[in-house]
Amino acid sequence: MSGPxxxxxxxxxxxxxxxxxxxxxxxxxSLVERQLxxxxxxxxxxxxxxxxxxxxxxxxxxxxxxxxxxxxxRVPVVPGTGSNNTRQTIERTRRAKELGADAALVVTPYYNKxxxxxxxxxxxxxxxxxxxxxxxxxxxxxxxxxxxxxxxxALADHPRLAAVKEASGNLGQAxxxxxxxxxGLAVLSGEDELTCAMVLMGADGVISVLSNVDPEGTVxxxxxxxxxxVARAREEHYRLLPLTRALFAETNPVPAKAALAxxxxxxxxxxxxxxxxxxxxREKLRAALAEAGLAR
Numbered sequence: 001m002s003g004p005x006x007x008x009x010x011x012x013x014x015x016x017x018x019x020x021x022x023x024x025x026x027x028x029x030s031l032v033e034r035q036l037x038x039x040x041x042x043x044x045x046x047x048x049x050x051x052x053x054x055x056x057x058x059x060x061x062x063x064x065x066x067x068x069x070x071x072x073x074r075v076p077v078v079p080g081t082g083s084n085n086t087r088q089t090i091e092r093t094r095r096a097k098e099l100g101a102d103a104a105l106v107v108t109p110y111y112n113k114x115x116x117x118x119x120x121x122x123x124x125x126x127x128x129x130x131x132x133x134x135x136x137x138x139x140x141x142x143x144x145x146x147x148x149x150x151x152x153x154a155l156a157d158h159p160r161l162a163a164v165k166e167a168s169g170n171l172g173q174a175x176x177x178x179x180x181x182x183x184g185l186a187v188l189s190g191e192d193e194l195t196c197a198m199v200l201m202g203a204d205g206v207i208s209v210l211s212n213v214d215p216e217g218t219v220x221x222x223x224x225x226x227x228x229x230v231a232r233a234r235e236e237h238y239r240l241l242p243l244t245r246a247l248f249a250e251t252n253p254v255p256a257k258a259a260l261a262x263x264x265x266x267x268x269x270x271x272x273x274x275x276x277x278x279x280x281x282r283e284k285l286r287a288a289l290a291e292a293g294l295a296r
Contacts, residue, residue: 008041038215082107093130133162199225
């Protein structure tokens, strides 16, 4: 089974909420349309950035369905379907397929901290039974479990393994995967600060928080890096670096939502157990937005 072409900028979409905590459906549609108009190469709803752990199944389905409808086949839609329950992950992946998704973002199981045999069995079950191409999402800062390159590459024989989202923060680990991967297996940065370096070293793009705020700039940077235009890619990288760092001054997506609010694009409400950004973070964001040429 061949999966979609996963190359370029895939925005890890925020989920805007109203002040009373409901999904702000109008704002969500507007944010997705903004991403498409900016030329991003794919959309990733219901991931970490989308606050999926605090969503109901009905909310998750609405977000996925709406993203698919708005994308209209123009770009791949890759919703988060992973959990620390293998059976639930398979069921959610199957449901994503029914809703029209092109692939599924599946996180390394959190809290359980599976041993190597358990990790392999989890992903092989999802690959075998989920019905969609899978993006293996390695984010040890969230899960407490770093999937080593050898563990990821051991799954590369499966035709449904479409990509790896590498968010360990370890550039050497990412380079090992790039060097040793089979043909057709995409490697996507999961750390905005490392995207330029990773793509210049052979990765295929990014699943990005930054592109929520500056989709055009993120696209310019990644497309330049993919084309081997080091000077242009580096120029965009350093223009965006203060903003990138400000977006991770607190737990993602708290600063991203604050930045979107400062730009007048959506509210900054987050769901418990998260809390809105501190004033210190907002000051960092104001300065970073101005430095990046994005201030209102």
